[in-house]
Amino acid sequence: MRRRAACLSRSASALSLFLLGLAALLLLANGPPRAQAQTASSAEDLFVVDCLLPGQMRRLGTRMTYVGARRAIKTTNADCAIRGGEYVAYDRASHASALQVWLPLAEAGDAAAQTYVGEIYEKGLGVPPQFDATALWYRRAAELGNSRAQVNLGSLYERGLGMAKDPEKAVEWYRRASGLEAGHVPYVPASVAQKLEQLRGEHDRLTQERDALGRQLDAARQQLERSQRELNRRQSELEQARKAVSETEAKTKQARAAAGSDPARLAELERELQGRRQVASQQETELGRLRAEIAGLGRQSELLQKAAQSAEQGRVAELARYKAEAENARSEAALLTQQLQLAARTAAEQRLAAEAALRQVETARGDLQRERASAQRDEGKLKQLEARLAEREAELQRKQDEAAAREAARQVLEREVAELRRAAESEAARQAAEALAVPRIEIIDPPLPQTRGAEAPPALKVRGRGERVIVGRVSAPGGLLALLVNDREIKPESDGLFRANVPVSAPQTDVAVVAIGARGARAQVRFQLVPEGGENPVTQAGASAKPLKLPDVKFGNFRALVIGNNKYASLAELETAENDARAVAELLGDRYGFKATLLLNASRYQMLSALNKLREELSEDDNLLIYYAGHGALDRVNQRGFWLPVDAEESSPANWISNIQITDMLNAMAARKIFVIADSCYSGTLTRSAVAQIDARMSEEQRGIWIKTMAAKRSRVVLSSGGIAPVLDGGGGNHLVFAKAFLSALRENADILEGQRLYRAVATGVAGAAASLSTEQLPQFAPISYAGHEAGDFFLVPG
Numbered sequence: 001m002r003r004r005a006a007c008l009s010r011s012a013s014a015l016s017l018f019l020l021g022l023a024a025l026l027l028l029a030n031g032p033p034r035a036q037a038q039t040a041s042s043a044e045d046l047f048v049v050d051c052l053l054p055g056q057m058r059r060l061g062t063r064m065t066y067v068g069a070r071r072a073i074k075t076t077n078a079d080c081a082i083r084g085g086e087y088v089a090y091d092r093a094s095h096a097s098a099l100q101v102w103l104p105l106a107e108a109g110d111a112a113a114q115t116y117v118g119e120i121y122e123k124g125l126g127v128p129p130q131f132d133a134t135a136l137w138y139r140r141a142a143e144l145g146n147s148r149a150q151v152n153l154g155s156l157y158e159r160g161l162g163m164a165k166d167p168e169k170a171v172e173w174y175r176r177a178s179g180l181e182a183g184h185v186p187y188v189p190a191s192v193a194q195k196l197e198q199l200r201g202e203h204d205r206l207t208q209e210r211d212a213l214g215r216q217l218d219a220a221r222q223q224l225e226r227s228q229r230e231l232n233r234r235q236s237e238l239e240q241a242r243k244a245v246s247e248t249e250a251k252t253k254q255a256r257a258a259a260g261s262d263p264a265r266l267a268e269l270e271r272e273l274q275g276r277r278q279v280a281s282q283q284e285t286e287l288g289r290l291r292a293e294i295a296g297l298g299r300q301s302e303l304l305q306k307a308a309q310s311a312e313q314g315r316v317a318e319l320a321r322y323k324a325e326a327e328n329a330r331s332e333a334a335l336l337t338q339q340l341q342l343a344a345r346t347a348a349e350q351r352l353a354a355e356a357a358l359r360q361v362e363t364a365r366g367d368l369q370r371e372r373a374s375a376q377r378d379e380g381k382l383k384q385l386e387a388r389l390a391e392r393e394a395e396l397q398r399k400q401d402e403a404a405a406r407e408a409a410r411q412v413l414e415r416e417v418a419e420l421r422r423a424a425e426s427e428a429a430r431q432a433a434e435a436l437a438v439p440r441i442e443i444i445d446p447p448l449p450q451t452r453g454a455e456a457p458p459a460l461k462v463r464g465r466g467e468r469v470i471v472g473r474v475s476a477p478g479g480l481l482a483l484l485v486n487d488r489e490i491k492p493e494s495d496g497l498f499r500a501n502v503p504v505s506a507p508q509t510d511v512a513v514v515a516i517g518a519r520g521a522r523a524q525v526r527f528q529l530v531p532e533g534g535e536n537p538v539t540q541a542g543a544s545a546k547p548l549k550l551p552d553v554k555f556g557n558f559r560a561l562v563i564g565n566n567k568y569a570s571l572a573e574l575e576t577a578e579n580d581a582r583a584v585a586e587l588l589g590d591r592y593g594f595k596a597t598l599l600l601n602a603s604r605y606q607m608l609s610a611l612n613k614l615r616e617e618l619s620e621d622d623n624l625l626i627y628y629a630g631h632g633a634l635d636r637v638n639q640r641g642f643w644l645p646v647d648a649e650e651s652s653p654a655n656w657i658s659n660i661q662i663t664d665m666l667n668a669m670a671a672r673k674i675f676v677i678a679d680s681c682y683s684g685t686l687t688r689s690a691v692a693q694i695d696a697r698m699s700e701e702q703r704g705i706w707i708k709t710m711a712a713k714r715s716r717v718v719l720s721s722g723g724i725a726p727v728l729d730g731g732g733g734n735h736l737v738f739a740k741a742f743l744s745a746l747r748e749n750a751d752i753l754e755g756q757r758l759y760r761a762v763a764t765g766v767a768g769a770a771a772s773l774s775t776e777q778l779p780q781f782a783p784i785s786y787a788g789h790e791a792g793d794f795f796l797v798p799g
Contacts (some may be wrong), residue, residue: 046608048664050101051080072101072113074668076612106137114141115149119786122152128418131162142173147713147790150177151783178791179709217305224297231290238287241280248273360392439476439515439523445469445764447757448527457526459508467501468529471767472513473778474498479518486512497767497778504529548700548752553708555797556621556672560588560596561610565630567601570649577629580679580739584627587746593799594625604645604655611665618671623794625675629739632680643680666716666787675755675794676718676784679738707752710792716784717755717794719762738779741765746796755794756781 053071075085098120105113118137121130135156141149154173157166252269446460446468462468473496474483483490485500492498502511509529516522564581566574578600588594599610611626618624631644633656642656649655666674721738735743745761746753759781766779783789 046076046078046605046612047661048074048076048668049080050098051075051083051085052101053080053083053085072105074664076615076668106140109144111141111144111146111149114138114144115146115152118149118152123786128415131156135162142176147177147179148788150174151790174791177713179713217301220297220301224294224301227290227294227297231287231294234283234287234290238280238283241276241283245273245276245280248276360396438521439474439480439517441472441474441513441515441523441525443470443472443513443525443527444767445471445760446527446529447760448525457510457528459528459530461530461532462504466504468504468509469764470500470502470511470513471764472498472525474515476515476517478521481516481518481520482514484512484514484516486510495778499767502529504531506531548704548707550704550707550752553711554621555711555795556623558588558592558594558623558625558797559614559618559671560585560594560625560627561599561614562588562596562627563599563602563607563610563630565601565644565646568631568644568646568648571631571644574630576736576739580629580735581627583735583743584677584739587743588625591746591798592796601646603647604657607643607645607657608661608665611662614671615665615669618669620670620672622671623673623675624669624671625677625794625796627677627679629679629736632678643678663784663787666784672713673715673792673794674717674784674787676716677742678718679721679736679742707754707795711795713792714788714790715792715794716787716789718780718782718784719755719759720780721766738762738766749796750798753796753798758796 051073053073055070057065059065073085075083080086099117102113102116102120106117114137118134118141121137122134123129135153138149138153138156142153150173154170154177156162157173158170159165248269252266252273446462448458448460470485474480474492475496480492483492483498485498486502488500490498490500500513502509507530509531511527511529513525514522515524562581562585564577564579566576566578568574581598581600585596585598589596597610597614599606602610614624628643630646631648633642633644633653634640635642635653641659642653643659643662644656647655662676666676721736741762741764742758744765745758749758749761759779763779
């Protein structure tokens, strides 16, 4: 008994030690992230992955302990490994491996996991995007109140992916994500607003043309009636003149017969007769003119009538053609969908057949093992069974190969169907655009509010009189014939960017921007500039006249990571990136209260380490601004942008940092708001769809409500320096053109500065510098793809 007790004691002791060790490991796995800057041996250890942590050790009562469900998080390779988590070390772009982590949680009702699953289907990750599944998971999460899913679902509605385009539903989901009550603040996606404005402009233009033709036709008819009455009157007068001539001729004949009695009377009658003949001749001439005028008015009336009928018939025919093309596209898409469904059913049946064959093989294997146990000495029977097993295994392998081939064929068919569907949609969109061929005008500065219907032109207050520079962009699907600003022709640049100087005088100055397409279609934007007292404007139109004070709004803490790369080992050195970074870090710290980290000439590991450190340190109360000045690159095959650290090589992308890696890092950060300022070549590929526009005419109270609401929302936005084209290096003195405009906007601001208003100020400055250097560059501003943007904007608050 004593010996047995000692064994039990040792067993219990070992079990206790095992449970304590397991509990310590699980606590470590589920505890807060630990600093791992020292444990990350390479830059790859700092990449963000989908990590599946071990379950927590839990106790029920005083005797029972158990392991809870595993938990999925997004963290770095090193952190996941330290905490005992499971992640895919290679093939991270795998659709299946990503779904394996998040799909079980999504099916269990986790809104965040449902949003991740929707993004996985939208990205594709090695397979074509599945927008139907994307919309399904986004909708589930959105209905549970997930703001990120609501924004993503609104974007699908806005772009018409996985569902029919519906701008109204897009606005509804954007508004729900923002938390704004309907009607408090206009919140309309820029692309939707521009499309609506374009359609309204086309409708108004056609209505105006129809009304103008009607008015011209009515005027021609009235003129015709007046001329007809005048003709009748003149004909009556001519008849009377003819009678008078006849009477005078009779009197003259009588006087000639009695010529010897009164020669003076005869001469008087001769003069009277001559005068009446002249009057009659004049009236004949006038009558001929009136008849010719009436004939011309009749022809003009007929032409106007035919023009009105032709315009109406043309519009009806164009609408019918567009409807027919849209119906053909829908029919083709439905046919392709049926083919895809048939292929999917066939593949499913083949998989079931392969699984059944596998079960048969397993059954045969079990039979063989039993027969081996019962007939060990029967070598002949054993060989027969082995031969049968080999045949069945070969048959299974053949079926598996056939199933794999069919699966590959199904995937090819899926890709072809997706490509055909995209081609059909793009062809229908192209035909619709060509049918409309209406120019589109976008005013960048001053910012214009969205207007509806026949509202009066918006009035924008500007400081001081003199000249105001209007900056905008025009695009015409069918070619641009002319661009007019207040009846003065302006020559836009090749990308459609234009600038025009407009004199501003009291009490107001009307501005009309008119674009005329090559086919005669017209688009027009009208607004008014109202001067206030003071010098020329420093802040943009639409900002508060006085700095807005919102003491009850908690903006949180402000952090900044500023990177300036000048000295490259294998690439051309830049001139001003270091100066730009130093100036930005100093200005953010001194004027706006940022705690800034400055990296100059940083390597790949240093840049990723700095981002990872911020990921570990930032909380929901923090705001992060990332400024990057340096070389950039674009993978033209995958349309993927890169930031290039100083150890990057042009011939090898091994040390390049892709936008996707940066986005994954931002997505894993707990910071409430993140603002990326990317001043590099090709940096604009980080952007997503157009951000919602804010009405510049809102009152201070409305703006205060908007800022207070948006300050509490999670946002991820980017301001890039020039789309996907190389940007200007130099041209701004000691700073890049983009950096100079950015620094100028921050220095001249004295109010709470939203990212959208900062973008407009920077875009105006860059457009002016680019025009003076005879080149093209236009900054872009939008939410960041897949980084966790929910709603709102980034705010810079001067101290």
